[in-house]
Structure formats: structure tokens, C-alpha cells
Amino acid sequence: MEKRFDIVGIGSMVVDLIYRTPRIIGGEEKIALQRYETGEPVRKLVGGVTLNHLSWAGLLGLKTGIFGRQGDDEYGRFLRAGMDRYGIDRHITLDGSASSFAHIFVDPNGGRAIYMSPAATSETTGAYLREHHTDYIRSSRLLSTEISQLPLDAVVAALEIAHEARIPTILDIDIPRSDAIRTLGSEMDFERALKFADYIKPSKAAVSELTGESDTLPAARLLREKYQARAVIITDGESGCAIAAADCNQRIPAYRIKAVDTTGAGDAFLGGLIAGLHYKLDWQDALKLANACGAACSEITGATPDLTKSRDRVFELYDGSSFEHKMPAATKQEAGDSPYDNAVSHFLTIAPEELVTLAHRIGNQNDIKRIADLILKAEARGGRVHITGIGKPEYVAGYISALLSSTGTPTYFLHGTECVHGSAGQVVPGDVVIAISNSGETGEMKATVASLKKIGALIVGVSGNSDSWLAKQSDAFLFAGVKREGSPLNFEPRASILAEIFVLAALSIELQSRKYITRAQYNAWHPGGTIGKATKE
Structure with missing residues (x-):
């Protein structure tokens, strides 16, 4: 099948409602929220683990696509407009109960608390995915998915379809194993998902349960050995990341920046990593590019890039080897595309x-x-x-x-x-x-x-x-x-x-x-x- 995309992904696509708070509070507490400089009490942005990393990969010139399920509602229309803005192709069915959203509370140091409503994403089954999206997966050179909001049997189905078509896969593990099994599916499907993934990117919060290790580099080695992945890359916030691969076992430090909002920094990291793989960078440079995306994301509000400045900021931070890269898909008009497509809906x-x-x-x-x-x-x-x-x-x-x-x-x-x-x-x-x-x-x-x-x-x-x-x-x-x-x-x-x-x-x-x-x-x-x-x- 013709490869139309550099990467397609399935998983979270969420409207992020972002609030500023003096601090993250606990149970039985109240606190007055702070307004933005513009006077807004809340900002509404597109987000979600999968949509986020695809937007950053697209910023670096990759042809991206997203597939899955939404509701035919206000939040869904907002998300689809965001996908268009970031040049992300879509293969979306609109028969879900509602589109996903999250309330995100951010403190002055960039710390956050997130409350999610996965809605239609959590209603996507493996059988549904095979019926509606198999050919779309086969049209890409790479597949990404997540363990965050998508049911585990749908994660496994996506990875299996890609595996059968000999398409490399990336799995982002965003929540601890126990939470995934409790809310998304069975222990067996969790294990199958990791075994089908070629590249595994867990957050540090998800790693300790998987390995019993608090140190990211030994944990990455243990996971790679257990699941026979090509590489395991663990993100660790401002400490950077660690990788275990056949030809690279090391830590890569993060860039020093003043964080405004760390929402989506790990997703931006993954978008940069995907771009590094696409451009065939060595591991050190690919991870420097990933860290640069994570840092650039942390300097802005929200989890998706600012199309006016984020690309330039990524390359200001990146200090790896130079490479030839394409312009963002979001800023170029492909042959045959028209600004009048879906103009009324837009x-x-x-x-x-x-x-x-x-x-x-x-x-x-x-x-x-x-x-x-x-x-x-x-x-x-x-x-x-x-x-x-x-x-x-x-x-x-x-x-x-x-x-x-x-x-x-x-x-x-x-x-x-x-x-x-x-x-x-x-x-x-x-x-x-x-x-x-x-x-x-x-x-x-x-x-x-x-x-x-x-x-x-x-x-x-x-x-x-x-x-x-x-x-x-x-x-x-x-x-x-x-x-x-x-x-x-x-x-x-x-x-x-x-x-x-x-x-x-x-x-x-x-x-x-x-x-x-x-x-x-x-x-x-x-x-x-x-x-x-x-x-x-």
C-alpha cells in the first residue's frame, strides 16, 4: 500500500481547559484561580497525548495523521479545527458519546494537576478499530499509540495491524501499570501491548511499577531486555531522559529553561523523537531534538506548539549535529489542497x-x-x-x-x-x-x-x-x-x-x-x- 504519511497515531485527542492557580490544592480545600494577562479565567487549547506529539512532529516537517473516535459536538469541532491548523490529517468517526476534555490546573512553577474525561476515546474497541481504521494504519511508515485513555484491546489491535504490515511502532506509556489495568483493560493486554511495540517511551512515573527501579537508566535496560524492544526511552522531566538501545545506553540531560507550563512536555519530547527517527539521526542527536521540543513546550501555555515561534525555539535550543529537515506540514499547502475545503464548517x-x-x-x-x-x-x-x-x-x-x-x-x-x-x-x-x-x-x-x-x-x-x-x-x-x-x-x-x-x-x-x-x-x-x-x- 502507498505510504501517504510519515506517522499516524491513535489515542488521546482532548480539549485542554487550562487554569492558573497559586498552588495545587488537596481534598477539602478551596482556592481562588488567577486570571491570564488578557483577563481570561481559562484558556481552551487542543491537546491529548497523541494529538500533542503529532503536532510537534508535524512542526518538524513530518506528514502526520490521526485516527479514532469523537463526538459530533462543540469540543470535537474545536479539536478538528486544531488538527487542520497543525496540518494533521484525520480519519475520525463521529459516533462517540462525547469528545474528550481535561481540566488542567497549573501553578506558578509550572506544576500541574489534570482531571480527564476520556469520553469517546475510552469507547474505542479493538474490533471497532479493525473495522474502521485498518487501511489508514497501513498507509503510514510509522504508528504511534499510547497507554493513557485508549482501551488496551484497541492499543493491541493498532499495534497488531502495524506489526502484520511490518510498520514500526511507538508506544507511549503515560500512566502506571496498575491504573492502566484498572481503567483500560486486562493485564494480558497490557503485556501484549509492550511486546508488540518496537519503541517504548514510558514516563518516569510509570516506570517504577514496571521495574521496581527508581533510576531511569537501569529501568530502561530492564524494560528493553524484558520486552525485546528496539529501544526504551524514559523521560524524567527537568533531568532529561535515559535510553537503552543496542548501540546506545546513556542519559541525555535536559535543556535549562524557565518553565511556564509543563503540560504536554513529554508529548512534545516524543514528537521530537519521532522526527529524529524519521531524519535518521543517531540516538544522541535524536534525543537532543526530543529534549529541545520538550523544553520549548514547557516555555508556553498548553501542550501544542505555537506556530509563530516554537519551531525557531526548538532549533535555538538544539545543539546536536545539523541535518536537513522539511518545513512544517501546517504551513505549506499540498498540491490539490484548497483553503475552500470545509470552509463553512471551519x-x-x-x-x-x-x-x-x-x-x-x-x-x-x-x-x-x-x-x-x-x-x-x-x-x-x-x-x-x-x-x-x-x-x-x-x-x-x-x-x-x-x-x-x-x-x-x-x-x-x-x-x-x-x-x-x-x-x-x-x-x-x-x-x-x-x-x-x-x-x-x-x-x-x-x-x-x-x-x-x-x-x-x-x-x-x-x-x-x-x-x-x-x-x-x-x-x-x-x-x-x-x-x-x-x-x-x-x-x-x-x-x-x-x-x-x-x-x-x-x-x-x-x-x-x-x-x-x-x-x-x-x-x-x-x-x-x-x-x-x-x-x-
């Missing part, structure tokens, strides 16, 4: 995620309250409210003008480019002008705002860039930013327009609430149509 996933993130960022509502104060004080002095925008935000301005006017705050639309050709005459000193620009750097907006400030208007800037010219020139500022538009080319303003409407609609609610607009007042301004009829009754 948008329907991305846009709500961006709005939820924005809601967390402005959740304390201080900026909204400050702007409402500014407007109410201006109105008390006889001032009026105007709203303007350049490009697509012009249409947002038109809608918000109508919304504010119909909910108790008379607001006048001001044409953005006509402002410097006479329309600024509708503004008098002390008026408030809401100015909308996604970049906050548009030349026309700069000219408009500059002319309005000369008149003596108070400027409320609305932008997706809090460091923009508009933000700095404003008397009050409201952030309305998104990282992803959800558009096929990621330039066309879609999610950013929704974000502008979203935050300004919130401002309209604050003003309406302060003025305590009654149904009768609303009907006086909006007597027509179905709404007029409903508010009159």
Missing part, C-alpha cells in the same frame, strides 16, 4: 471560539463601564454621540447607530471619509465619537480622528489592536480583536466584524441598563413591525 467553528475568547478578555466589563460613564457625562452636558467606521466597519457603525438610538442613546452616523470633506460639521465640542477600525492604523481613520479631536470631540476607539494609533489617540478604548477570521484566506473580515458588533452591542446593553429603558419607552421609538406590536401588548 468558519462556524472558528467564529464562536473567537467570540468566547473575546468575552473572557472583556469579562470584567471595566472598559465598557468607563465608556458608558463618558457618554452619560457628555449627554448630561448637552453633548451627543456619533459613530463612524472605515471600510466594512462603516456598516457596523450604521447598525450600532440604529441600535443605540432605539435603546435610549440617540446616536448619529458619521461618514468616515466624508468627515474631512465637511461632515465633521455635525460634531461640536464635547460630543462623543465612536470610531471603529480593526487595525486602528487606517490612513482615512487617522485623518478623521485628527480632525474630530481638533473640534474638541471625545474619541472612543474600537479596534482589534490595543497598541494601535487609534487606541493611543482615544479618550477611551474598547478592544474588539480576534486572532482568526475563520475565512478561507484568513484576511477577509468576518470574525473581526462580528467582534466589533459583539462589544458594541454589550455597550448598548450597559447604557440601556443605566437608563432603565421601559417597554413603553422602547415602543415609542420602535412602534412598527412585529417588535412594535410585541412591546405594545
Whole structure:
């Protein structure tokens, strides 16, 4: 069979909900969580042992794929969008009860506590895997799987299919043997899984039960001898790793870094190790590459790479022999691929995620309250409210003008480019002008705002860039930013327009609430149509 992939994997694919805590607490304790710098109380990221290591392998240029089972739900859509972002092909069935998620609590030193809900992953049986995914396994040069959330009979089935097709296998043991047997299957299947694996990568936490050894290097030797693996590699956090192989028995120290969050560091390590095997590095260099990935992962929040900087950071840390490597699969468009594949589904996933993130960022509502104060004080002095925008935000301005006017705050639309050709005459000193620009750097907006400030208007800037010219020139500022538009080319303003409407609609609610607009007042301004009829009754 044609080998389409360098590696495919089955196992955990999890939505990680990551919280900051002053410390990891025990039973019967309570503690207040800390917010992120952006004001978010929680971050939602893609994760899971298998998805994590595939994302790091893909970052280093490998063609990766993931297979298994999910629910057709919000978390599943979030995960599949993440797979697309990291260039991970997928062969996923959507008949599970729910998609997997985990609550992760991280302390200031990067220590963590993780509570997992494996959901559909734990419902995958060996028979199910053989029925749905056999050909997908055979299409790869290497298979990875895990002992973490996947039932042991499914782990064995995946390894057997690969073994029958003479495909090398890697087994990541993420939990102790007793936990695996208690929650995932039988002792016999646990032993069979290790015997079928060509490369075994247990964490140090899983090793002591397997060998009775606390020292990683002797433990690696014992495991290799017992299961006749090509190599056993044991990770040991900030101490690095140990390997037992035919031509290499040694410890490789970790790189010294300041850890932010160690979630997924072992998974990133495995992604680097897989890349080292793919590029045929010797063991020392392969493990240095693996350690570099683990270290780079520990410097960021979450378990998957930051596509803007993690690759560069890996090669800053890596001090092994140079080698020719490919660019990340996630940043190159394969022949025949199109940004329009699944474009609607992509948008329907991305846009709500961006709005939820924005809601967390402005959740304390201080900026909204400050702007409402500014407007109410201006109105008390006889001032009026105007709203303007350049490009697509012009249409947002038109809608918000109508919304504010119909909910108790008379607001006048001001044409953005006509402002410097006479329309600024509708503004008098002390008026408030809401100015909308996604970049906050548009030349026309700069000219408009500059002319309005000369008149003596108070400027409320609305932008997706809090460091923009508009933000700095404003008397009050409201952030309305998104990282992803959800558009096929990621330039066309879609999610950013929704974000502008979203935050300004919130401002309209604050003003309406302060003025305590009654149904009768609303009907006086909006007597027509179905709404007029409903508010009159």
C-alpha cells in the first residue's frame, strides 16, 4: 500500500481547559484561580497525548495523521479545527458519546494537576478499530499509540495491524501499570501491548511499577531486555531522559529553561523523537531534538506548539549535529489542497471560539463601564454621540447607530471619509465619537480622528489592536480583536466584524441598563413591525 504519511497515531485527542492557580490544592480545600494577562479565567487549547506529539512532529516537517473516535459536538469541532491548523490529517468517526476534555490546573512553577474525561476515546474497541481504521494504519511508515485513555484491546489491535504490515511502532506509556489495568483493560493486554511495540517511551512515573527501579537508566535496560524492544526511552522531566538501545545506553540531560507550563512536555519530547527517527539521526542527536521540543513546550501555555515561534525555539535550543529537515506540514499547502475545503464548517467553528475568547478578555466589563460613564457625562452636558467606521466597519457603525438610538442613546452616523470633506460639521465640542477600525492604523481613520479631536470631540476607539494609533489617540478604548477570521484566506473580515458588533452591542446593553429603558419607552421609538406590536401588548 502507498505510504501517504510519515506517522499516524491513535489515542488521546482532548480539549485542554487550562487554569492558573497559586498552588495545587488537596481534598477539602478551596482556592481562588488567577486570571491570564488578557483577563481570561481559562484558556481552551487542543491537546491529548497523541494529538500533542503529532503536532510537534508535524512542526518538524513530518506528514502526520490521526485516527479514532469523537463526538459530533462543540469540543470535537474545536479539536478538528486544531488538527487542520497543525496540518494533521484525520480519519475520525463521529459516533462517540462525547469528545474528550481535561481540566488542567497549573501553578506558578509550572506544576500541574489534570482531571480527564476520556469520553469517546475510552469507547474505542479493538474490533471497532479493525473495522474502521485498518487501511489508514497501513498507509503510514510509522504508528504511534499510547497507554493513557485508549482501551488496551484497541492499543493491541493498532499495534497488531502495524506489526502484520511490518510498520514500526511507538508506544507511549503515560500512566502506571496498575491504573492502566484498572481503567483500560486486562493485564494480558497490557503485556501484549509492550511486546508488540518496537519503541517504548514510558514516563518516569510509570516506570517504577514496571521495574521496581527508581533510576531511569537501569529501568530502561530492564524494560528493553524484558520486552525485546528496539529501544526504551524514559523521560524524567527537568533531568532529561535515559535510553537503552543496542548501540546506545546513556542519559541525555535536559535543556535549562524557565518553565511556564509543563503540560504536554513529554508529548512534545516524543514528537521530537519521532522526527529524529524519521531524519535518521543517531540516538544522541535524536534525543537532543526530543529534549529541545520538550523544553520549548514547557516555555508556553498548553501542550501544542505555537506556530509563530516554537519551531525557531526548538532549533535555538538544539545543539546536536545539523541535518536537513522539511518545513512544517501546517504551513505549506499540498498540491490539490484548497483553503475552500470545509470552509463553512471551519468558519462556524472558528467564529464562536473567537467570540468566547473575546468575552473572557472583556469579562470584567471595566472598559465598557468607563465608556458608558463618558457618554452619560457628555449627554448630561448637552453633548451627543456619533459613530463612524472605515471600510466594512462603516456598516457596523450604521447598525450600532440604529441600535443605540432605539435603546435610549440617540446616536448619529458619521461618514468616515466624508468627515474631512465637511461632515465633521455635525460634531461640536464635547460630543462623543465612536470610531471603529480593526487595525486602528487606517490612513482615512487617522485623518478623521485628527480632525474630530481638533473640534474638541471625545474619541472612543474600537479596534482589534490595543497598541494601535487609534487606541493611543482615544479618550477611551474598547478592544474588539480576534486572532482568526475563520475565512478561507484568513484576511477577509468576518470574525473581526462580528467582534466589533459583539462589544458594541454589550455597550448598548450597559447604557440601556443605566437608563432603565421601559417597554413603553422602547415602543415609542420602535412602534412598527412585529417588535412594535410585541412591546405594545
